Structures are given as structure tokens and as C-alpha cells.
Amino acid sequence: MRPTGRIHLGHLHGALLNWKKLQEEYKCFYFIADWHALTSEYAHPEIIRETTYDIVIDWISVGLDPEVSTFFIQSQIKEHSELHLIFSMITPLPWLERNPTYKEQLQELTHKNVYTYGFLGYPVLQAADILMYKANGVPVGEDQAPHVELTREIARRFNHLYGEVFPVPDVILTPTAKLLGTDRRKMSKSYDNAIYISDADEVIDDKVGQMITDPQRARIKDPGDPDICNVFSFHEIYTDSETVEKISGECRSADIGCVDCKKLMAANLKKGLEPIKAKRKGLKSNIQKVREIVEDGNKRARAIARETMAEVREAVKI
Numbered sequence: 001m002r003p004t005g006r007i008h009l010g011h012l013h014g015a016l017l018n019w020k021k022l023q024e025e026y027k028c029f030y031f032i033a034d035w036h037a038l039t040s041e042y043a044h045p046e047i048i049r050e051t052t053y054d055i056v057i058d059w060i061s062v063g064l065d066p067e068v069s070t071f072f073i074q075s076q077i078k079e080h081s082e083l084h085l086i087f088s089m090i091t092p093l094p095w096l097e098r099n100p101t102y103k104e105q106l107q108e109l110t111h112k113n114v115y116t117y118g119f120l121g122y123p124v125l126q127a128a129d130i131l132m133y134k135a136n137g138v139p140v141g142e143d144q145a146p147h148v149e150l151t152r153e154i155a156r157r158f159n160h161l162y163g164e165v166f167p168v169p170d171v172i173l174t175p176t177a178k179l180l181g182t183d184r185r186k187m188s189k190s191y192d193n194a195i196y197i198s199d200a201d202e203v204i205d206d207k208v209g210q211m212i213t214d215p216q217r218a219r220i221k222d223p224g225d226p227d228i229c230n231v232f233s234f235h236e237i238y239t240d241s242e243t244v245e246k247i248s249g250e251c252r253s254a255d256i257g258c259v260d261c262k263k264l265m266a267a268n269l270k271k272g273l274e275p276i277k278a279k280r281k282g283l284k285s286n287i288q289k290v291r292e293i294v295e296d297g298n299k300r301a302r303a304i305a306r307e308t309m310a311e312v313r314e315a316v317k318i
């Protein structure tokens with residue numbers, strides 16, 4: 001996860017809760033991708049340090065377990081940069097230039113100059129991150145799948161050139177996040193439409209109050225369509241199923257207004273986030289403990305990275 005801002009509900013439902021499930025089944029490595037963050041935040045890198053530990057706190061607060069999974073900070077494992085360098089020698093430029101995410105991001109990030117060597121090579125660094133731990137699977141959303149495909153190609157090319165060192169990892173497709181931002185676009189810090197786990201209750205009330213609902217429902221007497229309403233998607237997660245059904249019917253028959261519907265949703269959302277926030281508060285007041293957790297994870301990751309790099313140097317004969 002890139003440390004470029006606080007964790008929002010899009011992250012929670014689009015990635016973290018899935019990661020939580022995965023750790024029951026797999027040996028997982030979760031890391032703060034601070035070098036990746038630098039590819040776009042190089043002009044204002046302060047945000048990286050500011051948010052790194054905050055994100056780890058959120059991970060633990062939502063139930064990721066550092067005893068079960070390994071948490072680490074990418075830049076603390078210097079071996080990633082060496083493997084990235086070696087992979088960059090064998091990655092043909094057209095593989096990177098045709099990457100659809102790269103093209104999309106160039107168009108989207110117009111306010112930042114990302115026509116850089118590092119940004120183009122982002123997937124090569126990702127390949128190093130993944131293959132360093134000889135991962136068999138990478139949990140990603142559909143939009144990230146082409147990056148993993150590139151990792152697979154790099155692994156195959158390396159193995160072909162220097163002998164079998166890396167497994168070719170599979171994509172573990174994660175369900176796409178159902179929750180959109182308050183303006184119905186993808187929830188994102190850059191769109192200023194996100195509800196954060198750490199938002200105070202009043203802030204949540206305010207943001208929910210501003211949420212765009214069924215755009216066809218202009219007046220309270222107009223029937224609504226919960227299936228296209230983002231507030232309803234939140235209800236489906238945070239409200240009990242009986243009430244969800246009731247709201248669905250009342251929305252369609254115009255027996256409930258959006259203001260009341262939002263108030264109910266906000267109340268349930270705040271209640272749902274309560275245990276996470278309580279855990280968050282405890283960890284915030286013991287930041288030293290969080291640092292120790294990360295340091296311990298760094299050590300575990302570094303030991304594996306050293307072994308892999310010894311094998312890689314041997315294979316490359318350098």
C-alpha cells in the first residue's frame with residue numbers, strides 16, 4: 001500500500017478486509033510501498049513519512065495481524081532496489097510503454113509531472129517486491145492485474161536467461177470495491193470524496209449529508225432506485241439486513257426521504273467503525289509499539305530478501 005494519505009472506506013472494503021481473510025489461508029507479506037509513493041510524490045515527499053505509521057495502525061485496527069503476517073517498509077529492505085536494478089536490465093522497454101495503467105495514469109495525474117524514468121519503471125519495482133519473497137500469488141483488483149502479468153513475464157525472462165530462481169506468481173483477484181466516494185466517483189483522496197476510517201463522527205455526518213444519491217430522485221415524492229444509490233451500498237454493509245430490505249421498499253415507494261435515509265446510514269456507519277476507532281486510539285497512544293512491530297517485520301523480510309539476492313547474484317554471476 002502506497003503511503004500517500006489516510007486509509008478510507010474504499011481501501012477498507014476494497015483491499016484490507018480481503019487481506020484479513022487471506023492471512024487465514026496464506027503466508028502473507030504486507031508492506032508500505034514508500035518508494036512507489038515517491039514515483040508520484042517526489043516533489044512533496046513529507047506525506048510519505050507522515051502517513052506510513054498511520055497506515056500500519058489502520059492495518060492492525062481492522063484486524064491484520066503482525067504475528068501472523070509480515071509487515072514491513074519497502075525502503076528498509078534495500079535488496080528491493082538491487083533486484084529492481086537487475087530486473088530493469090532485462091525488461092524490454094515496450095513491455096512498460098504498453099502497460100495500460102501507465103497510459104491511464106499519465107492522463108489522470110495531469111497536476112504532477114510523472115514523465116519520469118522511475119514512474120515508467122513502477123511495474124519493474126513491483127516485480128522486485130513480489131518476486132523477492134518468491135510469492136505464489138498477488139492479491140490485486142482487476143485494474144492492477146496487468147502489472148502482475150508484467151511480473152510474470154519478468155520472472156519467466158529471468159528464469160530463461162539465468163536458470164529457475166523465481167516462481168511465476170498467480171493473480172488472486174480481489175472483489176472490486178462496492179463503495180464509491182461521496183460524489184459517486186471512485187473513492188480517492190485526489191477526488192476529495194473519501195470517508196476515512198479516522199474521520200471524527202461529525203465529519204462523517206457532514207460527508208454523508210453531502211453524498212449524491214439516486215440522481216433521478218429530485219423531490220421527496222419521487223420514487224428512488226436503491227440499486228443505483230451509493231448511500232444504499234453503504235447500508236448494505238453497515239445496516240442489518242431486515243432494515244436494508246425495508247429501506248429498499250420505502251425508497252422505491254417514496255416513503256422515506258434521502259435525508260432520513262442518510263441519517264440512519266451515518267449512524268450505522270459510525271457504529272460499525274467504533275471498534276476499529278477504539279483500537280486505533282490505543283495504538284496511536286503507543287506509537288513505540290507500532291514501530292517495534294514494523295521493525296520486527298523488517299527483520300523477517302530482510303532475512304528472506306538476503307537469501308533471495310544471494311541466489312540472484314549467483315544466477316546472474318555478478
Ligand code: SF4
Nearest residue numbers: 224229231251258261
Ligand atoms: Fe438512496 Fe436512501 Fe435516497 Fe433511496 S432513500 S435514493 S436509498 S438515499
